[in-house]
Amino acid sequence: MQRYAFALFAICAVAVYAILVLRPDPAVEFEAELSGMEPAEALARLEARDGRVDLTENLRLLQARLATAAGDLDAARAAYEEIIATGSPTARLFDELADVAALSGDLAAAAAFKARAQDMEPQADRRQALGYWYRLLGDEAEETRLLVATAPERLTDFERERLAALLLARGETDAYRDLHMAISETGGEGALAARRRLLELGIDAGRPDEALELALGWFRMEPHRKEGLDASLRTLVGRGALDQAVRLATVAVGTDPEIGPVPVTAFIDTGHGGIGRRLQALWLAGDAGLDGQDWQALVRVAERTGDLTGLREALARASHRRSPDGIAADAPPPATVFLQFLRYQGARALLPYQGAMTSQTFEGAPLVGAAWYGWLRQPTATYDYLLAAAEGPLTDWDRAIWMSVASDLRGTPFFRSLLAGAPRDAGLRELLSRDVRSPVATDARAESSAPTGG
Amino acid sequence: MAIAILSAPAANAACRDEGEVPRTVLALYDGARVPGPRATRIHRYAEMTLNHLGYRLVYVDVSEVAARAPALPEAPLAATLSWFDAPLDDPGGFAAWRAGLADACGARPATVVFGHTGLSEAAAASEAGATYLGGLGLTWAPGEIPVGAHSSVEVIDPDLLGAETAFEPHPGAYARIEALDPGQSHLRLRSGGTAIDLLILGPRAAYVEDSALVRDDPRGGPLWTLDLPELLERVLDRPPWPIPDTTTLSGRRMFFATVQPEGWLMPLPARQFGERPPLASEVLETEVISAYPDLPFTVAPLAGDLDPAIAGPAADRARPVAERILGLPQVQVATSGLSMIQDWTFFASYSPDAEREALASGAVPREDRAILSTAFRNLGSAFADPTTSALDIAPGAPRKYAGLPFDLAAETNGAIARIAALAPDDRWPRMFLWTGNATPFPDAIAAVQAAGAWNIGGGGGLAPDTRPSLANLWPLGLETPGGLQIYNALSNDEPYTDFWTGNLSGFQALAQTLDRTETPRRLKPFHLAFSARSVVDFAGQQSVLRHLERARAAEVAPVSATRYAETVAGFQRMRAVAEGALAWRIEDRGGLQTVRFDQAAGLALDLDASDGPIGARRHGTSLYVALDPADPDPQIVLAEVDAPTGMIATDPAPALVQARAEVLAANHDACSLQATLLGYGPVDTEWLGKPGRIYEVTLYDRDGRTRRHWEQVTADANGLIAVPLPLPPGVAAEVSIATPCSPGQ
Known part of the structure; x- marks a missing residue:
């Protein structure tokens, strides 16, 4: 009997102990109670309890968030600062406090809180928001410090540009250079921009050979990277470091002739036709095959300089070169090739290349077709291609050629039809209307006007 | 206000009145590069300030000005404003046209050039080009000048530059432009031994290079380097004249409130297990609109939300709420259409097959729908039959209700008639609120006007302390071939809260926008725009109520949204x-x-x-x-x-x-x-x-x-x-x- 009583007593004691130990913490109970209330009521309960009992960190945080939502920003800020003083603040908490400060109209304080969050937990979004706030505050020193503290490859393209501008504005040229050196090693468009800036920096500082060494180093690292070479050349030329640009181009073409179009185009585009033509010769001497881009470069040279040597050489080579199985080693010449011959030497100059011209050639450059068939005295085809060419757009030069070819149809129904029509090209419309008013022929070129027989 | 000119050539109209104050500015844009006035930087950044100063804009496509000279408005011209970024296709034709431009009264407008002049180097050297550039007070030499690390600012006018962000030289190649007497340089850079001018003012002329205008900062938004109001006041030679004002009525700042339909069917979070929480629209009725009988609300329910055949059973609960709200004396009846269009451009040339494909390609697997972004869930209807809202299935859907083929008549005057049936007899819906991207095509605007309603939506803007730039504020509206689209005066809570996915208390910052647009200049009326969704969360609801309290206490003149629309239309004329x-x-x-x-x-x-x-x-x-x-x-x-x-x-x-x-x-x-x-x-x-x-x-x-x-x-x-x-x-x-x-x- 005593044993039973003792066992019963022990069970009851254990039960009471369990109840006491497992009873929920009052704070947790209170939190649960608050979660079932309307937010306004929950906030009122918290505020009533505040000051009378210590609120746990969770309850204080809830109070801060509810006060923020209710628009009581002073109370919210006090609650957040209480947590910071007595608890273990997190980055997110500082973010929230920053938002409260911003809503209160204290952007400087908001930036300070956001900076603490960033220090605790660096994040791209946070850094960008903070950087913008520093800009709004006019605090370039802090904005610079924030961006410098992050590895350049982790900054966004905009942040890198912004940091560069800030460093320049502060006269920190060495840091500006170091930044671009770091970026130049990364991939993508940002690296190209950085390389341009580094070259400019060297040239502007009176050290163009230093810039050349950089450009040569990049080329040797990535000899097939056309856009990189193009950017380097155009920057050197644009900044007046012409000698250095020529040296870079010569090394590039000598190393890899297939990259020839890049320097040739760069020099032609920047107004250095003579250099472009010399490089063209170097390139063609070494290039194994011509692709579409190669033809475009050759056309560019001819178009800008009037020198058709490269095109002649390429056409002659293309007609003779075949692989062992008889397939052409080069891409077919595009229509614009023949347009250059027409422009500079007239339709007669197309005669040696009649075998290379196809119906696709004439579709691609109908003015060539018009001039060719005009030279062959085939008015129907001439007329058809003139109509196609009139769809435009045409340069002034091409319009003059068009009028010249068209004038050979004078006296035929084709010519009357051309006068009555409405070409899409506005310049042609004007020339034709002048022709109606003044039947005397214009002083267009006469290259295609001398028939030499079929 | 933007007014687009159709490019049909016509003789210029006769001068209306020699004494008429010139307040029309021709906004010149390159139609070969920009699809229309809405996409221009002039419309996005400069027009708001011009509207504030009293100028209405007429947009002119000058891409083919030599071939097809645009018809000019009857009104006298104050100025032309261009903001090109490259030479026009016919720069010589443009230079000749602009050099010879005179308005109907024979007066020559002032010239304001932002960015590129629109000329090529060759055109600049022509007689017309030289005349045009000479009128701007500048000369343009061939070639370019590199600006970089060793360039320096030689001249800078602090009254014109540094308005919102400091001017910084941007590395690159610059045109060799210099001031030519009587033009004077207000921003000069020196690079090597060469000087170039980036801001030149002459008599009734201004040239401002791109780097001295707006600097885009993707971290927080654009910022003006130029003080645009100051520049315009110097160039446009403005003695006092009566500026049409769209912010003030009866000597007070105008106040109006618009309520959009997003979230109308959305239930609030349940506090207790098993409870039936109210709908957002019910909270809107009891806690917001009814609580402020002394403030007007223009409320625009979506007709589709109130039809059980479209929205499902939730509509039966939401419809009487709409009836009660629309019957309140302080409520102006309006609508937002039938199916809640999200992408108006999609429906400009509607194809049911294209919509089916859009829904199919954008569909989220059923098991993943629980993690759809909160914003798109908000725009759907958690309470409605989930299959009725296309947005619940495919967040990028072009409209909410895709059960029936799109019909413009049903979407506009049909929806107006449906809402009218819920409202008291004497309250025909006189306002249509644009939803989604608020870029209605001209026929949609015309259909709304034909139904006897004004329209409002899109535009707006905000200017809190964290985004204080004037560049964030939109102009009054946009004239289209279908009629006038009136923009919101200020934005709703969506950008403040990142479409309810960010800081839900963010809409409190509207107060900062209101302060910034009141002093030193009253740029905007007090427009409170929100939706039913705004009151779902405690934070959003409190924000709306705080702003209503401000409207109650502040010196404002409360009006309906149509009153504001009438004012904006009057500004134009x-x-x-x-x-x-x-x-x-x-x-x-x-x-x-x-x-x-x-x-x-x-x-x-x-x-x-x-x-x-x-x-x-x-x-x-x-x-x-x-x-x-x-x-x-x-x-x-x-x-x-x-x-x-x-x-x-x-x-x-x-x-x-x-x-x-x-x-x-x-x-x-x-x-x-x-x-x-x-x-x-x-x-x-x-x-x-x-x-x-x-x-x-x-x-x-x-x-x-x-x-x-x-x-x-x-x-x-x-x-x-x-x-x-x-x-x-x-x-x-x-x-x-x-x-x-x-x-x-």
Whole structure:
């Protein structure tokens, strides 16, 4: 009997102990109670309890968030600062406090809180928001410090540009250079921009050979990277470091002739036709095959300089070169090739290349077709291609050629039809209307006007 | 206001009136690069400031100006403004056209060039090009100048640059442009031994290079380097003239509220297990709209949300809520259409197959729908049958309800008729709110107008402390071939809260936007735009209520959204004709009832000499003149006198200073004023009489016979009479304020 009583007593004691130990913490109970209330009521309960009992960190945080939502920003800020003083603040908490400060109209304080969050937990979004706030505050020193503290490859393209501008504005040229050196090693468009800036920096500082060494180093690292070479050349030329640009181009073409179009185009585009033509010769001497881009470069040279040597050489080579199985080693010449011959030497100059011209050639450059068939005295085809060419757009030069070819149809129904029509090209419309008013022929070129027989 | 010109060639119209004040600016854009006025930087960044200064914009595509000269408006031209980024396809043709441009009255407009001049180097060297550039006060030499690390700023005008962010030279190749007398440089860079000018002002001309204009910062938004208002005021040679004002009515900042339908069917979070939480629209009714009978709300339910055949069973619960709300006296009935369009451009040339494909390609697997972004879930309807809302299935769907093929008539006048059936008989929906991307195609605008409704949506803007730039504010609207699209005056809570996915308390920052757009210049009215979704969260609801409390306490003139729309439409048409050095006649202003004079510290409204104004009030350095709505062509005469109230008069008849009500009509004689007022409950009013005079104030019902209120008040030492009036909410009433006349008055 005593044993039973003792066992019963022990069970009851254990039960009471369990109840006491497992009873929920009052704070947790209170939190649960608050979660079932309307937010306004929950906030009122918290505020009533505040000051009378210590609120746990969770309850204080809830109070801060509810006060923020209710628009009581002073109370919210006090609650957040209480947590910071007595608890273990997190980055997110500082973010929230920053938002409260911003809503209160204290952007400087908001930036300070956001900076603490960033220090605790660096994040791209946070850094960008903070950087913008520093800009709004006019605090370039802090904005610079924030961006410098992050590895350049982790900054966004905009942040890198912004940091560069800030460093320049502060006269920190060495840091500006170091930044671009770091970026130049990364991939993508940002690296190209950085390389341009580094070259400019060297040239502007009176050290163009230093810039050349950089450009040569990049080329040797990535000899097939056309856009990189193009950017380097155009920057050197644009900044007046012409000698250095020529040296870079010569090394590039000598190393890899297939990259020839890049320097040739760069020099032609920047107004250095003579250099472009010399490089063209170097390139063609070494290039194994011509692709579409190669033809475009050759056309560019001819178009800008009037020198058709490269095109002649390429056409002659293309007609003779075949692989062992008889397939052409080069891409077919595009229509614009023949347009250059027409422009500079007239339709007669197309005669040696009649075998290379196809119906696709004439579709691609109908003015060539018009001039060719005009030279062959085939008015129907001439007329058809003139109509196609009139769809435009045409340069002034091409319009003059068009009028010249068209004038050979004078006296035929084709010519009357051309006068009555409405070409899409506005310049042609004007020339034709002048022709109606003044039947005397214009002083267009006469290259295609001398028939030499079929 | 943007007005697009169709490119059909036509002879220029005859000059309307030699004295008409030029307030039309031709906005020149390159149609070969930009699809239309809405996409131009002029519209996005510069037009708001021009609208504020009183200028309406007419957009002209100059890409083919030589072949097809655009028709010019009848109105006299104040200026042309261009903002190209490359040479035009026909730069010579453009230069010739612009150099010879004169308006219908033969006057040559000022020239403002932002960014690229639009000319090529060759065109610049032509005679026309040289004339054009000479008019700008600059010369352009061939070649480019590199700007980089070793360039320096030699000249910089701090009054014109650094408005919102400091000017920094941007590395690159720059055109060799220099000021040419009489042009003067206000921003000069030196690079190597060469100087170039980036900001040049000449007589009635300005050139500003791109790097000195707006700097885009993707971290937080664009910032102006240029002080645009200052530049325009220098170039446009603005002596005082009556600026049509769209922010003020009865001497107070206008207030109006628009309520969009997003979230109408959305239930609030349940607090207790098993409870049936209210819908957002129910909370809208009880906690927001009904709680503020003294403020007007333009409420625009979606017709589709209220039809169970479209929205499912939730519509049965939401429909009576809509009926109750639309029946409240302070509510103006409106609609947002039938199916909640998200992408209006998609429906410009509608294809059911394209919509099916869009839904199929954008569909999220059913098991993943729980993690759809909160914003898109918000736009759907958690309570409705989940299959009825396309947004629940495919967040990028072009509209919410895709069960029926799109029909423009059903979406516009059909929806209007559906909502009208829910509203009291005397309240036809007179406003249509655009949803989604708010870029309606012209036929949609025309359909809404044909149904007898105004429209509003898109545009807006915000300017809190974290995004304070004027570049974040949009202009008044956009004229399209289908009619005028009126923009929101200010943005709703979506950008403040990242479409309810970010800081839900963020909408509190509207208060900062309101402050920033009130002083030093009143740029915008107080427009509170929100939706049913805004009240789902405690934070959002509290934000809305705080702003309503502000509207209740602030000195505003509460009006409906249509009232604002009428004002904006009036801005477009108004003409001011000078009749003397400080006298103007105002014509064709439609519903616009306030004109403003800037830098008017030493000017006052001469009530004796004027005919039509009913009062005036100063705000900052501006003078706001209130006009009698019943007078179609008032004459305004100012006097050069420093009157604190902004008005002078010899007669003791009271003049309006300010009122929390709209004046619908006014008559006065030497000693009394009778006015018809419309308010939303008891209002404060203030009038200017003669110091020490006793005035009898009587308020009648609209019939003019039933007296509601009477009192005697004495004008204070400054002649001011403060009169609170117990106006009935939403119903016009007649007020008489009179003082005994002395012989001779």
